[in-house]
Amino acid sequence: MSGLLELRNVTKVFGGGIFSKNRTTALEDLSFTLDTDQSSITSIVGESGSGKTTVARLLLGMIAPTKGHIFYKGNDVAEMSRVERKEFRREVQPIFQDPFEVFNPFYKVDHVLKVPISKFKLAGSAGEERSMINDALEMVGLRPDETLGRYPHQLSGGQRQRIMVARALLLKPRVILADEPVSMVDASLRATILESIHKLNRELGISILYITHDLTTAYQISDNILVLYRGSVAEGGSVEAVIKDPKHPYTQLLVGSIPQPNPDLPWSERTSVVPVANRAVTGCKFADRCDSVMNLCWNNVPPRYQLDRYRVAACHLFQDSPVMTAADVSQVFAARTEMSGQTPSGK
Amino acid sequence: MGLMAQFTDRIGVMYAGKLVEVASVRDIFNKPLHPYTQLLIASLPSLEAKEVFRGIPGRTPSLLNPPPGCGFHPRCPKAMEHCSRLVPALQKMATGQSVSCHLYDETTDSTDSPGTSGNGELKIAAPQH
Numbered sequence: 001m002s003g004l005l006e007l008r009n010v011t012k013v014f015g016g017g018i019f020s021k022n023r024t025t026a027l028e029d030l031s032f033t034l035d036t037d038q039s040s041i042t043s044i045v046g047e048s049g050s051g052k053t054t055v056a057r058l059l060l061g062m063i064a065p066t067k068g069h070i071f072y073k074g075n076d077v078a079e080m081s082r083v084e085r086k087e088f089r090r091e092v093q094p095i096f097q098d099p100f101e102v103f104n105p106f107y108k109v110d111h112v113l114k115v116p117i118s119k120f121k122l123a124g125s126a127g128e129e130r131s132m133i134n135d136a137l138e139m140v141g142l143r144p145d146e147t148l149g150r151y152p153h154q155l156s157g158g159q160r161q162r163i164m165v166a167r168a169l170l171l172k173p174r175v176i177l178a179d180e181p182v183s184m185v186d187a188s189l190r191a192t193i194l195e196s197i198h199k200l201n202r203e204l205g206i207s208i209l210y211i212t213h214d215l216t217t218a219y220q221i222s223d224n225i226l227v228l229y230r231g232s233v234a235e236g237g238s239v240e241a242v243i244k245d246p247k248h249p250y251t252q253l254l255v256g257s258i259p260q261p262n263p264d265l266p267w268s269e270r271t272s273v274v275p276v277a278n279r280a281v282t283g284c285k286f287a288d289r290c291d292s293v294m295n296l297c298w299n300n301v302p303p304r305y306q307l308d309r310y311r312v313a314a315c316h317l318f319q320d321s322p323v324m325t326a327a328d329v330s331q332v333f334a335a336r337t338e339m340s341g342q343t344p345s346g347k
Numbered sequence: 348m349g350l351m352a353q354f355t356d357r358i359g360v361m362y363a364g365k366l367v368e369v370a371s372v373r374d375i376f377n378k379p380l381h382p383y384t385q386l387l388i389a390s391l392p393s394l395e396a397k398e399v400f401r402g403i404p405g406r407t408p409s410l411l412n413p414p415p416g417c418g419f420h421p422r423c424p425k426a427m428e429h430c431s432r433l434v435p436a437l438q439k440m441a442t443g444q445s446v447s448c449h450l451y452d453e454t455t456d457s458t459d460s461p462g463t464s465g466n467g468e469l470k471i472a473a474p475q476h
Contacts, residue, residue, distance in 0.1 A: 141406055187348050191390040192402030216349070216392040220400070243394065259349035261391045263372045266353075 003033040003071060004207060005059060005092065005175055009327060010068035012054050012231075026054040028231045029068070032330040034175060034207045036073075041201050041208040042333070043218035043239065045254070046228035052211045053097075054231075056179045059209070060094055061085075090120050093168035097180035099160035103152035109163055110148050113137075116171055136166035141192055158185040165193060169200070176200065179211045194221050215258055219243040224333040227251050230285045233304065237311035238334035248313045249290045284316065292317060310334050348391050352376055360384045363408050363418035366437055370444035380446040382423045417449065425450060 012027040030051075034042065044052050057063045058070060061077045070077045072088045080088060096102055103112060113133045116122070123129035134144045140162040152160060161184060168176055178197060182190040198221055200206045212218050218225055219239055226236040227250065235248040246252045284290070287297040294316060302314045305321040312324050312332045324331070351358060351372065358375045360368045360383065368381040379385045386403045405422035408414050414421055420430040430449055437447040 143406060146409060188387055188390040188403040190402075191392070191400045194392075195400035195402060198398065198400065214392075216394060219394055220392045220397055240397075258394070259353045261349040261352045261376060261388070261393070263352045263376055 004036040004073060005034040006071040007032055007055070007058070008069045008071065010058060010065045010070065012051075012058060012063065013066045025231050027051040027058070027065075029327075030055070030231075030233065030329075031068075031327040032226065032236075033328055034209065035330075035335075038335055039201055039205040039207040040224065040333070040335070041198070041210055041222040042330075043210045043212060043222040043225040044228060045212055045215055045218050045225060046234075047213060047254070049230070050228040051231040052213075052228060053179055055228075056094065056177045056209070056211055059177055060092060061088070086120075090171050091174040093171055093173040093176050095161075095164050095168050095176060095178040095181045097183060099157050099164060099184060100152075102164060103160060105152055108149055108151055109155065109160075112163065113167055113170065116167060120171065122170065132170060133166075136169045137163070139169060140165045140196055141189075142166065158189045161185055162189075162193065165196065172204075173206055175207045175209065177209045177211070180213070181210075182217065183212070183214065190217070197221065215243060215254055224330070226329060227254065232285060233312070233314060233329055234286065235311070235313045235315075236329045237332045240334075241308070241311045247307060247311065247318065248315045249292050249317070250286050251313075253289075284314075286315075304329070306332065348387070360387065363413060364410060365418060365447065366445075367419065367448070368444065368446045369437070370446075374442065374444050380440065380444055380451065381419075381448050382425050382450070383419045386424075417447075 008031050010027060010030050011025065014024045014026055015022050032042075034040070044055055046052050054063075058065055061070070064078060072080075072084075072092065075084055075088075077088065103109065110133075113136070114129065117129050117132065123132055133148070137144045137147055142159060142162050147155065147159065147163065155163075161181065165181070176197070181197070182193050185193060194217060197208060197210070201208050208222075210218060210222055222239050224237065225239040225242050227234045227242065227248065229250050234250045235242055235246065242251060243255060246255045282301075283299045284293075284297045284302050287293050290297065297316055300316065302316045304312045304314045304324040305318040306312050306324040307318055307321050310332055312329055355372050358370065358372055359366050360375070360381065362383045368375070368379065368384045370380075375384060376388060379388050383403075386401075390401045390403060403422060408418055408421065414431070416429070416431040416433055417423070417426075417435050420426045423430065427449060433449065435447040435449050435452075437445050438451065439445050440451060
């Protein structure tokens, strides 16, 4: 397996100079790989502050890791040559959460579509540029004549978000990092945008990293999933196993708190206690919220136990399972061919 | 929508600037009347069906130049000939749901029904439990 985009033992700490005690570890020793051989859709889920967006920003090269390395096609992102970096910038495309912040209010929306075309010299003529933009807009369900020539404030949040998907499409990327791409659009549009992202993967072979707090859409769209809790992997593996039969108490809590679109299905009774602020973490980070907490959880960091071929969980409940030797959590990910033939069961 | 199912008593569904259906949360989710509500509910992601995306085909209409008749008719799978000419009024059904759709024209007296006034304005009433 060769890595297209790879995080290797990446830790990111925010804040805190030498004399400051105010340090936040946003991400701790995370390793995973997006494969070159086969494109797939991987979800990263977790609550606010779990480090999801930090992963996206690291992978885009927007921030540098405190420890560890990020590789694109085997090259360290921090040490790329200009040519390599330009290729990286074109082939790894973001779709961000907030379609209100990404636009410059002084420019018409055309600007955000024209800049990448001219920067990467994708079009030979103005006519070609026009047809590329029209095709990309049509693909995400926008009417070019009603979209182009307008200012961002004249469009709805859903329209702006689809422009961002269209912008990513223009560059024919290898990887799309979608950070909460549908959290600000309505339900029918969400299905349409997710379908187009799914299509990009299945038809154009673009690898997708889908970052979300919405487990239902993560289940719908992705092959594999990583559940982060305060910067560490709580559970990971095939989405079928992890969502349908969660093992880690944190994943169970997340899956149980999905609001079902059925008023007769009551919401889970299981809630978590509010974590103790600034508790010095010497063991499992989830210990203070966990309803299965044991004595050893407080002072021992749980290793990643490999429960079966398609699942890893960092929890002392599974101490009878073998400890996963490889640091790279994507080792337990199911390849798409394995999934289409026989769905890996959670048992 | 999942959150609304868990949280609210009554839901009003709007499309293209108009209320198309008002009903109790159970009726909206279990037996939606308006074709838009039906498609909206069907588009919700669930843990039952993987890789099934049911968006609503077509695009939301331009509000600068809204379609004549019912605002949803260009995307409606059940659109009839007169949907493109006549604007449906919000009418109260025998079940207590209010809907503005020509599919339900014969079933009730649409001239003046309780809970709605002629211009489709919604009167806020306490939910009945």
